[in-house]
Amino acid sequence: MADAVTVRLTVNGVEREGRCEPRKLLVDFLREDLGLTGTHVGCEHGICGACTILIDGEAARSCIMLAVQADGAELLTIEGLMRDGKLHPLQEAFREHHGLQCGFCTPGMLMTALDLLRTNPSPTEAEIREGISAVLCRCTGYHGIVRAVEAAARKMR
């Protein structure tokens, strides 16, 4: 990797560093270089939303961003959602309301819902459906996810 670049960033409050080619996607950097495999790789072209993480506090897709572009950024991934050994209210609600089945979309779904509730703490059902339409789920039919986000919103307000 003669043309490798150094990428320094903060992930889940921890400063991390790695070297990769500029063409490396951020999601692959997280999984392969930093060992953070909680973020899933789905369609790899920005449609399915499975790889959604928070970049400087805002949800974005890590499969259509280069790792080198995240140099200096602050990331939050699914691994950073638990605090002090306790599940995040969103995670609790997804468990409580059957917001997941196979779990493949769940990391992206949770990070997308987290951003949705930060920008809109009291969303209507229609707004929740619009918000989570950024992530494809092939198991649940979305009903459980909508109920989970509603329940988490009540708890987080």
Next chain:
Amino acid sequence: MKPVKFDYHAPASLDEALALLRRYGGDAKILAGGQSLMPLLNFRLSRPAALVDLNRIPSLAYIEEHDGQVRFGAMTRQRMIEFSPLVARRLPLLREATKWVGHLPIRTRGTIGGSIAHADPSAEYPAVLTALDGEVVARGPKGERVVKAKDLFVTYLTTSLEPDEILVEVRLPATDAGAGFALEEFARRHGDFAIVAIAALVVPDGARCRAARLATAGAGPVPVRLRAAEQILERDGLTDAAIDAAAGRAAELVSPDSDIHASADYRRHLTAVLTRRALRRALRVAHG
């Protein structure tokens, strides 16, 4: 690794970025929000020798009002536009269109300059630029020039910008209070590119129509300004009959292509239906 190998540059200034474009002589791609370019790179449909990433040039992101125009730095994120009070007040049509651009996580990264320079004819921002008679500022080796919307879009994914030019600013005329606006879109799933969308703006004046603006997305290789349909409204007012006539005329003004998503006939039909819906809703908005 998905994209092919490329040289990566993230210049800190526009001058540096322009020098890089000159150096690669058309073999470099400009990386703005990346929400269209990165999928093309991942599929290796795009194989540039170099990427010139504009994300490290902070002076390219701003929203300001100037001389009756709202001006956007090319790297202004769609998300910033969505939540901007200035845009909500002065360009409500753009705000409404923004909600149709992908999804919130796409709008976090996607930019107004990137969306317009990419020139996808199914995208919402080129339609709004066309409806409102907006313009863009391009900077190249010989300095800056202003390009009107009608002179910008050439065909699918192609603008009249030169390979050594960078789109640096988007300018849209601010909307007067009292105007009505609507963007009506049909897509298979919310967040997809439009099969057809219609951007509409009307300025009622009693029973008359002082001005009407209509443009399409998805109804041909470039956004189409529906001037002859606008003229029916400006002549006959915003009556149901005039709106129906304008919608019928709109369908005659477009030359859509058939593709995997929809036939040309269906797109023409949608153009009429969505024009009618957009005008009716714009009128309701105007009347508060």
